[in-house]
Amino acid sequence: MNMKIIEKKYRGSLICRVLGYPITYGIVRMLLENGQMELEEIVEKTARSKGTVCNHLVKLKLANLVRYDKKGHKTIYWLKYPEKIRDFLRVCEKLVERTTRRIKQDF
Numbered sequence: 001m002n003m004k005i006i007e008k009k010y011r012g013s014l015i016c017r018v019l020g021y022p023i024t025y026g027i028v029r030m031l032l033e034n035g036q037m038e039l040e041e042i043v044e045k046t047a048r049s050k051g052t053v054c055n056h057l058v059k060l061k062l063a064n065l066v067r068y069d070k071k072g073h074k075t076i077y078w079l080k081y082p083e084k085i086r087d088f089l090r091v092c093e094k095l096v097e098r099t100t101r102r103i104k105q106d107f
Helices: 003-019 022-034 039-046 050-062 082-106
Strands: 066-071 074-079
Touching: 003 022, 003 050, 003 082, 022 039, 022 050, 022 074, 022 082, 039 050, 039 074, 050 066, 074 082
Parallel strands: none
Antiparallel strands: 066 074
């Protein structure tokens, strides 16, 4: 298999792993609903420590899903590809719904 193909597939798995954290998933959902958000607002709405939120935002940055800008003492975050992320989450949620229905049928 071509190494470029493997690398692209790895990037896809990285996004899935990052969104597998409930806090990270929640942050993405908040950014989808609210658009740009200040770090302090994200910390307040997640009810987690600033360090925890920053750790998850770093994961989102490394996955190339969020952007940020510093304005004075404030850091503002937003999603890089909001429509693509919304579509991706919609597909994931439909799959979860479908597999959950199947599990209920099997047991």
